[in-house]
Amino acid sequence: MADDPRPSRASAARLSLYLRCLEGWRRDGRATASSKALAEALGIRDTQVRRDLAYLGRVGRRGVGYRVADLTDLIREALGIDREWPAILVGAGNLARALLRYRGFAERGFRIAGLFDADPAKVGQRIEGLEVLPVAQLRRRARRLGAELGIVAVPWEAAQEVGKLLAAAGIKGVLNFAPAVLRLPAGIAVVNVDLTIQLEQLAFQVQAGRDG
Amino acid sequence: MADDPRPSRASAARLSLYLRCLEGWRRDGRATASSKALAEALGIRDTQVRRDLAYLGRVGRRGVGYRVADLTDLIREALGIDREWPAILVGAGNLARALLRYRGFAERGFRIAGLFDADPAKVGQRIEGLEVLPVAQLRRRARRLGAELGIVAVPWEAAQEVGKLLAAAGIKGVLNFAPAVLRLPAGIAVVNVDLTIQLEQLAFQVQAGRDG
Numbered sequence: 001m002a003d004d005p006r007p008s009r010a011s012a013a014r015l016s017l018y019l020r021c022l023e024g025w026r027r028d029g030r031a032t033a034s035s036k037a038l039a040e041a042l043g044i045r046d047t048q049v050r051r052d053l054a055y056l057g058r059v060g061r062r063g064v065g066y067r068v069a070d071l072t073d074l075i076r077e078a079l080g081i082d083r084e085w086p087a088i089l090v091g092a093g094n095l096a097r098a099l100l101r102y103r104g105f106a107e108r109g110f111r112i113a114g115l116f117d118a119d120p121a122k123v124g125q126r127i128e129g130l131e132v133l134p135v136a137q138l139r140r141r142a143r144r145l146g147a148e149l150g151i152v153a154v155p156w157e158a159a160q161e162v163g164k165l166l167a168a169a170g171i172k173g174v175l176n177f178a179p180a181v182l183r184l185p186a187g188i189a190v191v192n193v194d195l196t197i198q199l200e201q202l203a204f205q206v207q208a209g210r211d212g
Numbered sequence: 213m214a215d216d217p218r219p220s221r222a223s224a225a226r227l228s229l230y231l232r233c234l235e236g237w238r239r240d241g242r243a244t245a246s247s248k249a250l251a252e253a254l255g256i257r258d259t260q261v262r263r264d265l266a267y268l269g270r271v272g273r274r275g276v277g278y279r280v281a282d283l284t285d286l287i288r289e290a291l292g293i294d295r296e297w298p299a300i301l302v303g304a305g306n307l308a309r310a311l312l313r314y315r316g317f318a319e320r321g322f323r324i325a326g327l328f329d330a331d332p333a334k335v336g337q338r339i340e341g342l343e344v345l346p347v348a349q350l351r352r353r354a355r356r357l358g359a360e361l362g363i364v365a366v367p368w369e370a371a372q373e374v375g376k377l378l379a380a381a382g383i384k385g386v387l388n389f390a391p392a393v394l395r396l397p398a399g400i401a402v403v404n405v406d407l408t409i410q411l412e413q414l415a416f417q418v419q420a421g422r423d424g
Binding site: 006007009012013016017019020024078079080081085087093094095097098099101102104105107108110148149172173174175179181187189190191193194195196197198199200201202203204205206207208209 | 218219221224225228229231232236290291292293297299305306307309310311313314316317319320322360361384385386387391393399401402403405406407408409410411412413414415416417418419420421
C-alpha cells in the first residue's frame, strides 16, 4: 500500500523506543502488547504507533494485539540489528573506556572490534581486553576486521581527520561524539551525539516547567 | 498570535541545532543569516525554521534576515541557557571522567559543581579538580551547591536509587545515561541518553542506504 515500504527516520527512531518498551515487557513476562499500550508508554498517539508498525507488515491481530516476542524480532529486523555490526572505536580516552565497558552495545550486536589512537603513549595499552592500535593502521585493520561502523571519540580538533581515515577505511556509518560537524563523502551515514544539546533540552524543560 | 508563546519540545530541539549552526557561522565571521540558510544547513523546510523562530518574537528583517549575534542571544534565552546551571554528577566512573573533561558543558553554563559515588574506594579521590563525595551527603551538598540539574552516570542497577536521592535533594532535571527508565516524581524533567539507540539508528541508516 505504501509507496516506500521502508520506515522514515522518524519512524525508525520510534521503532527503537518501542523496542526498549517491548524488551522491558518481555523481561516482566508480558506476552502480548497493544498499540495503545505502546502509545501510552511513549506519550504519543495510538494512530502514530499503528502507522509505524505497519512498516513491519501484518503483525497484530484484532482484539489480541501484538505478540511481544514476534514484534521485538520484527522491529530488530526492520532496524537492521538482527545481525552483528563490527565497529571500530577511535580515541582511547575516558569516553572510549566508558563505551567499552558498556554492556548494552554487545547485547545489541554492536561489537567493538578495534581501538585506535594517534598518541604513541597510548598505543600498545590494553583497555577492556583491546589493544590500542596506531591510527596509521586503521585503514588496513578496519578492512580486515570487516568493520562497517566507526565511533569517533576524539577531541573536536582531531575529528575531521579521523572522519577522513574512517571514510578511506570503507566505514559506512559514523557515530560521532566530537562536537564537530564531520564532512564525509556521500553515502556515509553520521549520527552525532552532542551531549550539550541533551543538557540544553533538559534546561529548557526545567525552565518551561517552572514558568508554566 | 500563537496561543502558547513557549516553543514545543520539537521546536526547542531544533532551536538547539540552529544555535550550533549560528555559533559556527559566528566563528566564521558571518554577521547575518536567513531562515533559508538555516533550513538548508539542517535539511528541513524554510517554513519550519520561520515557525520555530517566531517563538523568539520579531527578530528578522525582510530582505536582511537575522543578525547572527542577536539570534544567538535570543535562542539562548528561549532555551534558558542565558544563565548558569549548577549540576551534580553521580557515579565517578569513566563516563564521569569523560564528562568532566568535556569543555562544552562549562562553555554553555553547565557547571558540574559536585561529584558523588557510593563506592567508599572512590570517595575522597579527586577527578578533574572535584573531590568524590559519598552519596550519603548528596542531599545536603546538592542544596548547598544550589544544584538544579543532576547527571546520572551509574550502572542501571543503581540508577533508580540515585534518581530517588536526586529527587529528595530538590533536583529539577535529570540527564540519565543509565539504560534504565527512571521513575521520578512529577515535575522533575528527565532526558535519557541511550547510546545504543544512537547506534541502532546509525545501523538503520547504513542498511537503508545499502538497500536503496
